[in-house]
Amino acid sequence: MSIHAHSSRPAEQPPQPLAPNPALLIQDLTKVYGHPGPGARPAADRVNLHVPRGSFYGLVGRNGAGKTTTLSMATGLLRPTAGKVWVGGGSQDQPVDVWADSVAAKRRMGVLPDGTHLFDRLTGRQLVTYSGLLRGMDRELVKDRTEDLIRAMDLQDAAGKQVQDYSAGMTKKIALAAAMIHAPALLVLDEPFESVDPVSAANIRAILHQYTQAGGTVVVSSHVMDLVQRMCDHVAVMDNGRVLAQGTVDEVRGEMSLEDRFVDLVGGRTDAGEGLSWLRPE
Numbered sequence: 616m617s618i619h620a621h622s623s624r625p626a627e628q629p630p631q632p633l634a635p636n637p638a639l640l641i642q643d644l645t646k647v648y649g650h651p652g653p654g655a656r657p658a659a660d661r662v663n664l665h666v667p668r669g670s671f672y673g674l675v676g677r678n679g680a681g682k683t684t685t686l687s688m689a690t691g692l693l694r695p696t697a698g699k700v701w702v703g704g705g706s707q708d709q710p711v712d713v714w715a716d717s718v719a720a721k722r723r724m725g726v727l728p729d730g731t732h733l734f735d736r737l738t739g740r741q742l743v744t745y746s747g748l749l750r751g752m753d754r755e756l757v758k759d760r761t762e763d764l765i766r767a768m769d770l771q772d773a774a775g776k777q778v779q780d781y782s783a784g785m786t787k788k789i790a791l792a793a794a795m796i797h798a799p800a801l802l803v804l805d806e807p808f809e810s811v812d813p814v815s816a817a818n819i820r821a822i823l824h825q826y827t828q829a830g831g832t833v834v835v836s837s838h839v840m841d842l843v844q845r846m847c848d849h850v851a852v853m854d855n856g857r858v859l860a861q862g863t864v865d866e867v868r869g870e871m872s873l874e875d876r877f878v879d880l881v882g883g884r885t886d887a888g889e890g891l892s893w894l895r896p897e
């Protein structure tokens with residue numbers, strides 16, 4: 616496990632990884648929204664992450680900790696102020712610099728962004744199909760995989776409906792299907808279980824576990840420590856734009872539950888409720 620791991624090295628070659636051929640390597644990634652200058656507080660502050668191939672990696676932190684900012688930069692959606700990101704591929708592939716070669720990098724990734732903006736006038740089936748066709752996949756293969764994914768997400772009855780008429784959880788599931796159609800090496804999922812019912816969440820977890828067992832890598836952001844402790848094998852804790860700890864879940868939590876360790880690291884609030892003495896029924 617590394618704690619308070621902030622380093623600054625020249626950012627040209629991928630740094631020497633802790634294990635060979637990582638799925639995702641993030642080096643000194645920094646984002647300052649608006650005008651960088653004195654007093655500007657970075658939303659992500661020299662973030663270094665090493666995501667091993669085949670891992671199920673949780674990124675946890677409070678609201679506003681910088682998880683979405685970090686994952687958006689790591690997946691080529693948000694330009695970093697500073698820092699580098701490399702994405703691995705198959706076991707024999709060299710890591711690709713996400714911002715220098717974004718086409719090759721994006722081919723290796725499936726992404727479920729935060730607050731997904733989808734082409735919601737399309738039906739669910741069309742959305743997944745176009746996601747495959749846009750990636751240059753064979754039409755017959757796309758057709759077969761689309762039906763497999765719709766079945767796996769239990770969306771058969773809704774597949775012919777426009778996505779704008781889906782519930783929040785159904786939208787999450789169809790966006791996840793669209794992210795998986797090209798069988799990428801790495802899935803980066805921002806809050807994948809938010810609004811998803813427990814049965815669907817269990818199905819999705821099973822699909823993702825099967826995928827990591829086949830050599831895929833999953834990175835998920837979440838606030839739900841219990842879920843991350845049960846589901847993930849690796850975890851990084853972020854607060855105020857910084858990584859406070861990272862490693863295997865057992866290394867990071869030690870003898871504690873992940874939730875207790877998290878509160879220990881980020882510092883719990885004990886004054887919650889103060890100033891709300893008026894909050895009682897008349």
Ligand SMILES: Nc1ncnc2c1ncn2[C@@H]1O[C@H](COP(=O)(O)OP(=O)(O)OP(=O)(O)O)[C@@H](O)[C@H]1O
Pocket residue numbers: 648649658676677678679680681682683684685838
């Ligand atoms: N587009 C933006 N412009 C300016 N500030 C932003 C923008 N997006 C995020 N921020 C700020 O950056 C910080 C980190 O936000 P971010 O969304 O990355 O956190 P998060 O850990 O994903 O939070 P949550 O769990 O609530 O989704 C916050 O202080 C937020 O207000």
